Amino acid sequence: MADNAKSASQSNVHKWVGTRQVRPDGVDKVTGRASFGADLHAPNMLFGKVLRSPHPHARIVFIDTSKAEALEGVKAVVTKDDICDLPSEMVPAGEMMVNYRDITRNVMAREKVLYEGHALAAVAATSESIARKALSLIEVEYELLPHVIDVMDAMKADAPLLHEDMITAGVEPAPEKPSNVAKRVEFSQGDLEAGFAEADVIVEREFYTHPVHQGYIEPHACLANVAKDGKAELWCTTQGHFVVRGHCAKLLGMDISKLRVTASEIGGGFGGKTVVYLEPVALALSRKSGQPVKMVMTREEVFRATGPTSGAHLKIKMGVTKDGRITAADGLFHYQAGAFPGSPVQLGCMCAFAPYDLEHVRTVGYDVVVNRPKVAAYRAPGAPIAEYGAECVVDELAKKIGMDPLDLRLKNAAKEGTQTVYGPKLGPVGLVECLEAAKAHPHYKAPLGENQGRGVASGFWFNIGGESCATLNLSEDGSAHLVIGTPDIGGSRASLCQMAAEELGIHLDQVHPIIGDTASLGYTFLTGGSRATFATGMAVIEAARDVIDKMRERVAKTWDIPVDAVVWEHGYARPASSNAGAFEPLSMAEIAAMANKTGGPLVGHAAINAQGAGPSFGVHIVDVDVDTDTGHVKILRYTAIQDAGKAIHPCFVEGQMQGGAVQGIGWALNEEYIYGNDGRLQNPGFLDYRIPVCSDVPMIDTVIVEVPNPTHRYGVRGVGETPIIPPMAAIANAIEQATGIRFNELPMSPPKVLAAIEASKAPVADAAE
Amino acid sequence: MSKTKSHVATNVNGNAVEFLCEPQQTLLDVLRDELDLTGSKEGCSSGDCGACSVILDGRLVCACLVLAVETNGHRIETIEGMAEGDSLHPLQQKFLEHSALQCGICTPGFLIAAKALLDIDPDPTETQVRYWLAGNLCRCTGYDKIVRAVLDAAAEMRAN
Numbered sequence: 001m002a003d004n005a006k007s008a009s010q011s012n013v014h015k016w017v018g019t020r021q022v023r024p025d026g027v028d029k030v031t032g033r034a035s036f037g038a039d040l041h042a043p044n045m046l047f048g049k050v051l052r053s054p055h056p057h058a059r060i061v062f063i064d065t066s067k068a069e070a071l072e073g074v075k076a077v078v079t080k081d082d083i084c085d086l087p088s089e090m091v092p093a094g095e096m097m098v099n100y101r102d103i104t105r106n107v108m109a110r111e112k113v114l115y116e117g118h119a120l121a122a123v124a125a126t127s128e129s130i131a132r133k134a135l136s137l138i139e140v141e142y143e144l145l146p147h148v149i150d151v152m153d154a155m156k157a158d159a160p161l162l163h164e165d166m167i168t169a170g171v172e173p174a175p176e177k178p179s180n181v182a183k184r185v186e187f188s189q190g191d192l193e194a195g196f197a198e199a200d201v202i203v204e205r206e207f208y209t210h211p212v213h214q215g216y217i218e219p220h221a222c223l224a225n226v227a228k229d230g231k232a233e234l235w236c237t238t239q240g241h242f243v244v245r246g247h248c249a250k251l252l253g254m255d256i257s258k259l260r261v262t263a264s265e266i267g268g269g270f271g272g273k274t275v276v277y278l279e280p281v282a283l284a285l286s287r288k289s290g291q292p293v294k295m296v297m298t299r300e301e302v303f304r305a306t307g308p309t310s311g312a313h314l315k316i317k318m319g320v321t322k323d324g325r326i327t328a329a330d331g332l333f334h335y336q337a338g339a340f341p342g343s344p345v346q347l348g349c350m351c352a353f354a355p356y357d358l359e360h361v362r363t364v365g366y367d368v369v370v371n372r373p374k375v376a377a378y379r380a381p382g383a384p385i386a387e388y389g390a391e392c393v394v395d396e397l398a399k400k401i402g403m404d405p406l407d408l409r410l411k412n413a414a415k416e417g418t419q420t421v422y423g424p425k426l427g428p429v430g431l432v433e434c435l436e437a438a439k440a441h442p443h444y445k446a447p448l449g450e451n452q453g454r455g456v457a458s459g460f461w462f463n464i465g466g467e468s469c470a471t472l473n474l475s476e477d478g479s480a481h482l483v484i485g486t487p488d489i490g491g492s493r494a495s496l497c498q499m500a501a502e503e504l505g506i507h508l509d510q511v512h513p514i515i516g517d518t519a520s521l522g523y524t525f526l527t528g529g530s531r532a533t534f535a536t537g538m539a540v541i542e543a544a545r546d547v548i549d550k551m552r553e554r555v556a557k558t559w560d561i562p563v564d565a566v567v568w569e570h571g572y573a574r575p576a577s578s579n580a581g582a583f584e585p586l587s588m589a590e591i592a593a594m595a596n597k598t599g600g601p602l603v604g605h606a607a608i609n610a611q612g613a614g615p616s617f618g619v620h621i622v623d624v625d626v627d628t629d630t631g632h633v634k635i636l637r638y639t640a641i642q643d644a645g646k647a648i649h650p651c652f653v654e655g656q657m658q659g660g661a662v663q664g665i666g667w668a669l670n671e672e673y674i675y676g677n678d679g680r681l682q683n684p685g686f687l688d689y690r691i692p693v694c695s696d697v698p699m700i701d702t703v704i705v706e707v708p709n710p711t712h713r714y715g716v717r718g719v720g721e722t723p724i725i726p727p728m729a730a731i732a733n734a735i736e737q738a739t740g741i742r743f744n745e746l747p748m749s750p751p752k753v754l755a756a757i758e759a760s761k762a763p764v765a766d767a768a769e
Numbered sequence: 770m771s772k773t774k775s776h777v778a779t780n781v782n783g784n785a786v787e788f789l790c791e792p793q794q795t796l797l798d799v800l801r802d803e804l805d806l807t808g809s810k811e812g813c814s815s816g817d818c819g820a821c822s823v824i825l826d827g828r829l830v831c832a833c834l835v836l837a838v839e840t841n842g843h844r845i846e847t848i849e850g851m852a853e854g855d856s857l858h859p860l861q862q863k864f865l866e867h868s869a870l871q872c873g874i875c876t877p878g879f880l881i882a883a884k885a886l887l888d889i890d891p892d893p894t895e896t897q898v899r900y901w902l903a904g905n906l907c908r909c910t911g912y913d914k915i916v917r918a919v920l921d922a923a924a925e926m927r928a929n
Binding site for chain 1 (some may be wrong): 793810814818861877895899905908917
């Protein structure tokens, strides 16, 4: 495996794959020309606004919209009556599953409002200010109900129930009484008790995390236009317009074929734009008013009503022998789902100890509803929380047995053949290579000053494949338009075009990408699960080979030789050997120019369900400086190391690693949803929900490790999600080294750090108070 | 609803521009909704994210915090005016070369903010760049490649 990594990274035999090119959509994005969700206008367009609940939990007694409807300029008002009530049906959304019964209630409250910010009516008017005024005219009578915000409180027997009929799934026999626990999951292998009996040292710790928001800079936005005959067009910012089409058609009782969805450029998503919020509402308003309706969320709405990821409580217990063999690992995870079931706790249970080759493992998870916005996927959903706890405990184990934390990880590292707790054995993976790269990195040996510490942590994420289509339309001049269906969220157009150019053997400038709408391409699953470059990449490669085969056929006809006697090399059709005949090679441009005479237009196509995604491991090293007067933690130096399988466009791979690391830094040090006792979010804006800014962070060094994924032509694994997993534990471990204090709650914000430092300095008698 | 609209005469990207606006409309509202200059983005409407950064009489401002009526008689530079004809500003070019953008929603704001910096300081340190750009949020890149692109553009502009 190590040799593979070397050969892949040291010799680049490719012309485009593995090179750093200017992205094809770059000029549009640096000149302001690129069109994002809120950038489109339509003639005769209305503006839609949503009425949201001010209460965290209440029964809706009645909604009276008559005064709003009577306001001049108001063209439509919708409530739950304009959205279908749907029965329970689970459908995939990224790596997570969503239930139509819940989506329809989240988009528009039916019986109850379940969180502050829950939508319960919407208005379309000729101006935004009229729409806002109309919202204030909608009368709602609420029957207020007690609410519950904390995950452990929600599990108590006397907790207020969000869903009065919810019986915990995954428990035998099924509980008789309803509760806020939607589901229990368990994964296990080996004999836990025997494993812990072999251990010389056992560490058991509890951890708390708070919900954090994806924090994409572009708020949700869309423009819906429903014609009189029921045909509809929807423009929206989304990670997956085919998924939006399916959801909206279902929620509105429309034929899926009558709805065409076009993905705008997307201003960040990180998992948060895999579900629908405004889109079905805008369609309902447009259907009712007969006019185009544009809706754009405010930042406050984004925070209050769209998915953060779960806050959680977790308990991790691990045992190790004196010589550094981890003998057993046990994890208990309670994840907040928000107002509807569906936290990523199952994924957390699968990932928690995945960086280790363990015989005895158990993970148990609980999916718990609380009166908060329904969580949405956020970059490796579920994994950062679970692995944060595990990676902190591993650090503590290393300290207790006096072993270097990277050595302990190396000694127990998951590798090819490792039996995972969630089922399969791992194929070729690059964790050992990442750990070795970390050990060898100058960062790991650099000196540290007073109040400074260094931490490391590993991260694991599965990555996914799934449905992708690609079409290559050859123009008369031999250039190609590449139609794909995965919205480009971070440079995937570039990597996909590079693979197409590589296969075709033409110049990258000759490949022109376009994100096709839902009517122009077959079903393509969303951009998520780190799948775009992997799965759509496979489709692009297949489409390229398809059109190459067609060109070979045309040339074979022209030369009057068998198609097998025509090979494709570096953008030319050539005779396979001198036996095939003496023909001048034909370029793609020449073949395209004679297409009409040889059989018509040349188009390559592929429609696949990509299998064999390769897991991506990462290891991060961080140095911190802790200000003992203020509790402020400064990131001094940061190195992110990750197995990309193959970096098609190394700049964008580095960008994923750097961006994920900095999101993790925010999660570790600052970001959290803060609720008052009234169940209302107190920091729904970027001033008080503080994501890292430029001056908070240093340069983020990167090391790309390449252990190829054997199922992908170029070895691609997918890289987008893994980098957000290690930072929280790495930083907690670094702070522990700097201060001697182990923080078991995120974020490690200045007030908490300062209080802990002061408590550690205080005389014992005071500290006990 | 009867409202009195104000007549405003400004200069946007070197062109004389006149518009009518309501008193509560921000410069960002007018740029995007009245003048079809949608390159300036709305990320927060509270001056926290910098996606709507424009240069007003040589000063970097958030267009969401400026009332449109206040711009009467003033000069506004937006992302749409940054390239000269077909030739990109060195900052735009360096952002492309360094892959300093992923989703691209914050990019116009960063470019304008960086231009405002280089207009007054052609040779900033990394720390100066980081603090100057601290009013612009980027959630994708971790800022590394943005800072490198700005420093590289500054070096190139000094050399030319």
